[in-house]
Amino acid sequence: MFNFSFKTQRYLILFGFLTIPVLLSLTFSYYPAISLLYYSLTDWTGLGWEMNFIGLDNYKEIFTKPEVFGALKNNLYYFIGGLVQVALSLYFAVILTGKLRGRNGFRAMLFIPYVLHSVATVIMFKNLYHMEYGSLNVLLGSIGLESWQQSWLGNKHLVNFSLAFISMWKYMGLNMVIFIGALQSIPSDLYEAASIDGANSRQKFRFITLPSIRKVMELMLILTLTGALEAFDIPYVMLLGANDTSTFVIKTVDTAFKYQNFGLASAMAVVLLIMVLIFIVIQRKLLFREER
Amino acid sequence: MEKRFAVTLVLALTVVLTAACGGNNEGNNNAGTATNSTGNNATASNDAGATNAGATDSDAPSDLSGTIKVLTQRTDYVNDGTFDKYAAAFKEKYPNAKVEFEGLTNYATDIQVRLTTGEAGDVLMIPAGLATSEYSKYFEPLPDEWFDNVYFADNTLSDGKRYGLSTGVNTQGIVYNKKAFAAAGIDKVPTTLDELYADAAKLKAANITPLYMNYGAQWPMGNWGDGSAWYLTGDPQFATKQVSEEAPFQVDNAWGTLATIGRTFVEKGYVEKDLYTNNWEMSKGEVASGKAAMYFLGNWVIPQIIGAGAASEDIGFFPLPYDNSGKYNAPLGSDYFVAVSKDSKNKELAKAWVEFYVKESGYVEDSGFMPIDKSAKSSIPQLAEFQALNPTLIESEATDPKYNEIANKAQIGIGTGDYVQEYILADDLKAAFDKLNKKWKDAKTALGY
Structure with a gap:
């Protein structure tokens, strides 16, 4: 029909297929991202379109106010929880790729928390942690461990662990499924050869499994770190950041919508982005450098 | 790899910022x-x-x-x-x-x-x-x-x-369940602060939660701070005057009076046991049924308690007796x-x-x-x-926008109750107020007011 050269056809097809996704990503990710950068240089309150360009003042404010970065210490709990979560999910993944009766059932059980929406999860845990009626305290009471009963959300030393535990419970299933996928891609003849050479199962795990899933481990660590930095929904729905549980993102959201300072909040979002990028670079350059 | 992450992150961050728009003010509306x-x-x-x-x-x-x-x-x-x-x-x-x-x-x-x-x-x-x-x-x-x-x-x-x-x-005061008061042997509403404490002790002894504070819901806590401080002083321009003050939060002014009452209720166990869980919907049922006796909220809550199952004649309303003078101010708000x-x-x-x-x-x-x-x-x-209890009604007036500007800059959430939550449970009220004063002063200086 058309008499285009091979090269033209190639370009036509390439552009034809690329236009829509590029347009979509320009509209929904690049444009908002650039606006975010721009807002971070203004004093926009979020109401109306009046804003003044104030240069780097918002960034100065972030780096001179200790309480902004102070919130990061609460993110640390989620990171620790995330590391435990990676270890646990690997453990379950190894068990559930082996020959175990009803393993699909167990996999589904461990994965379902991830499918639940965070808000539903938090409401569930509200009923679990409640000091008077919560099932956790009721259980402890009924088995005679009254002394272990706690105000799970009131105790300043426990509250962040209680919240990090929810996040761990929710996301472990996802990590496990990713690990299972990685484990299943390891060819089984490697294990057979190792068995013939007399390797025990711990050696097989150390020298075959771990090296084979290293890429996935790397991904998990990055996801854990960024997930911890971005922890928001669980502490926000549970406590609105009360009792010293504000994470960096809660502080950002409050700055924008509670204290009506969109400019500063945008700057905080940009700072968070930069922090995440720095962590990723450090992680890749330092921890996994022998690969290069 | 790095680039892909960067893009996803930017997207995720912007989504967080816009998505939060919807979920933020759950409590505030109430x-x-x-x-x-x-x-x-x-x-x-x-x-x-x-x-x-x-x-x-x-x-x-x-x-x-x-x-x-x-x-x-x-x-x-x-x-x-x-x-x-x-x-x-x-x-x-x-x-x-x-x-x-x-x-x-x-x-x-x-x-x-x-x-x-x-x-x-x-x-x-x-x-x-x-x-x-x-x-x-x-x-x-x-x-x-x-x-x-x-x-x-x-x-x-x-x-x-x-x-x-x-x-x-709207006005504001103590909404109470008359049946709960009767069950604890209280035959008249308290008209002084000491009577209020004594009644709370009687209610506690009768195994009734004296005051449902709704600490966990956060927004009701504003009443122990900016929601009430202005009418205690009897000056509708209280907030506006604060614009020129360097240290508005003092233990011996209206802020301190309210904070001390709130803190006394918490210390003596006159409030709900689990402070941190948001039990707002449940609390209405408890006040309606008489398991809890009082709320310190606006009159708008009365139809809601009745909606939660109380008979209208069982619910009463009196001004907060914030000292022992017997003469009280109550606000009129729109x-x-x-x-x-x-x-x-x-x-x-x-x-x-x-x-x-x-x-x-x-x-x-x-x-x-x-x-x-x-x-x-x-x-x-x-x-x-x-x-009928003859409170002096103080009509609220528009406040200087500078007041809100300073508060926003200082990240003191006027009307949200977040900072009140902190000082109600702080170990030392003076220290908590000093912290707020410092934030206030810094914001004031930064804005040049």
Whole structure:
């Protein structure tokens, strides 16, 4: 029909297929991202379109106010929880790729928390942690461990662990499924050869499994770190950041919508982005450098 | 790899920022207004609306026509048909008019976006955070004769024009369950602070939660701070004066008085046991059934307690006795102000609706508010009880926008209760106040006020 050269056809097809996704990503990710950068240089309150360009003042404010970065210490709990979560999910993944009766059932059980929406999860845990009626305290009471009963959300030393535990419970299933996928891609003849050479199962795990899933481990660590930095929904729905549980993102959201300072909040979002990028670079350059 | 992450992150961050727009103010709406279900009260006091309508001039049907859209925070009234009743009554006066309602669940935050994007309907409620100087950009001035002998006439005054009519008058105090008081052997309402503490001790001994503070819901905590401090001093310009102060939070001023009462209740165990869980919906049931005895909230909560199963005659209301003098101030605050949008195509009809809605529809009484007409007496028994105790009513006035600017800059959440939560449980009130004072002073200096 058309008499285009091979090269033209190639370009036509390439552009034809690329236009829509590029347009979509320009509209929904690049444009908002650039606006975010721009807002971070203004004093926009979020109401109306009046804003003044104030240069780097918002960034100065972030780096001179200790309480902004102070919130990061609460993110640390989620990171620790995330590391435990990676270890646990690997453990379950190894068990559930082996020959175990009803393993699909167990996999589904461990994965379902991830499918639940965070808000539903938090409401569930509200009923679990409640000091008077919560099932956790009721259980402890009924088995005679009254002394272990706690105000799970009131105790300043426990509250962040209680919240990090929810996040761990929710996301472990996802990590496990990713690990299972990685484990299943390891060819089984490697294990057979190792068995013939007399390797025990711990050696097989150390020298075959771990090296084979290293890429996935790397991904998990990055996801854990960024997930911890971005922890928001669980502490926000549970406590609105009360009792010293504000994470960096809660502080950002409050700055924008509670204290009506969109400019500063945008700057905080940009700072968070930069922090995440720095962590990723450090992680890749330092921890996994022998690969290069 | 790095690039892909960067892009995903940017996307994720922007999504977080925009998505939060919806979820932010869950609690706040409840604070100022009765957003939640008011249940059977709506039908109960409908006759009140009818009498109201009869009292005011009922002119012959008008030929104003068109369709207007009303944005409202009262999603409950949109859903249970109360607004349809008002609209039907309106149609009798204006047979060619059509009124549509749109309820916004997170009114306080959503309306700001709507105003910015020009989708604010014909009639709407003025968002509390908007400075009066901005009103002329978004709203239509209302006729001056509407404001004769009306509470809060000058709150929306800007450049000699008034932009909003109050939709009801609120006051604040202790809402209590009379059955719970009787069960604890209390035969009269406390009129001094010592009596209040003594009654709380009796209630606790009777295994009743004396005061449901709703610490976990956060917004009710504002009443132990900015929500009440101004009327304790008797000065409606209390907040405005704070703009010039370097250290407004003092243990021996109104802030300290309220904080000390709140802290005493917590220390002595006169409040709910699990402070941190948000039990707001559940707490209404507990006060209604008498498992908990008191709330320190506005009168808007009364219809909600009745909706949660209490009989109206079991619920009472008295001013907070914040010291032992026996003479107390109570506030008069306005609920949302209703306004006509500047972009409206049917301004006359929209104005007609505003006047009808506030003065004739019965909305004010249905919602448990006091009438905005200064000479009218409330027909609500709890408000009559409250007024019988003769509190000095202090009418709130618009505050200097600088007050909010400083508070926002200092990240002290006026009206949200977040900073009050902190000092109510702080080990040392003085230290907690010092921290707030420092934030206040820094923000004030940064803004150059």
